Amino acid sequence: MEKRSVDSRVRGVSTGTTILAATFDGGVVIGSDSRASIGGEYVSSKTINKVVQVHDQIFCCMAGSLADAQAVTKAAKFHLSFHSVQMETPPLVIAAASVLQELCYNNKEELQAGFITAGWDRKKGPQVYVVPLGGMLVGQPVTIGGSGSTYIYGYVDAKYKPNMSREECLQFATNALALAMGRDNVSGGVAHLVVITETGVEHVVVPGNKLPKFHNE
């Protein structure tokens, strides 16, 4: 259970994590750190995976209260698989994001959870959607979230380019996570990354000692 602090200016709920997703030419990369902490004083898990698969080619990253996020993704997984059976076709990424949005918006008083949804579908290809605290839904080429994200806004703004190659995007995501983990004390551990393309899904885990090192560390 992470300690939460509400910042009603730009960032939404701060939480002990760093999550991100970015589109590249032909797919998307979604990733997170792996630390769960209690109040910033104790690391309750060094290897938690915050990237959750909600369908074959659609993944979500959770931020906020771990309990709320897990409950919401469980419900979303169910809704999505039901929807997919009814439609007899894999769900669209925006459908997954909308399911999360509905749950977050309708229960906005009780919940403290935000999500980044990324995936690939036949209609629009690779997409990234973000559903922050109040239940808004917005599609963006690249998005970051969690407490560690504040430290990498500048890096992401400067370094992200649309239509990068897969390797460039993977390197960009790994660097961004490493930089955030280097500055945010409640983000850390390993970098979990998932690359989703038309052909399938690939998990990449970068252990702490293999993360890129930057000068000031």
Added chain:
Amino acid sequence: KMAAATMSPYFGQQMSSKNDLVPAWTSQEVSTGTTIMALEYDGGVVIGADSRTTTGAYIANRVTDKLTPIHDRIFCCRSGSAADTQAIADVVTYQLGFHSIELDEPPLVETAANLFRASCYRYREELTAGILVAGWDRRKGGQVYCVPIGGMLVRQPVSVGGSGSSYIYGFMDSNYKPNMTKDQCLELTAAAVSLAMERDGSSGGVVRLASISKDGVERRVILGNQLPKYSTH
């Protein structure tokens, strides 16, 4: 206190207005919620800042100069309460000027930094001031000292401060390399401050830069339409 000056949520500010006919910002403290930066290079320092001063949601001054001269080759970058930082800078300017006359020598940057620290630490309960002291002296060349809120003092080759600085830690960690040239430092500072200005509501306006070396101080301004552009906005 920090909350009162810069971080209060917008709704809180509206609720505290006693009179609906008068906007909330008329009763708010003036703050330099800001982005400031200083880097050392071989032979001097480069400093940079945005130019926004706010009272709540109103921008009281959109062309502020937050790079304040303390002595011929020593500047400070101010963040936090505008009143507090101006008062401290005035006091230190006087103290340093006096000290320099007594010594009959240009003062050391470390001396200036210590004078800031002395005031900031002694009155740490009353003040909200985050200051970067940067300059050149004959003994140690270009130096940057960071005196954050609370009154600590530490020398760093590169330092960022103010509310906008959080957004550029990642950028600075990945882009700063030791032994850069003056021009590389200027470019990096301009890029970093403009990135922070784009994301921080309390930072904006123009980018003010200055470079200080044994040959003197060079100042420049980068206007809004000349700032670097990024693909995410």
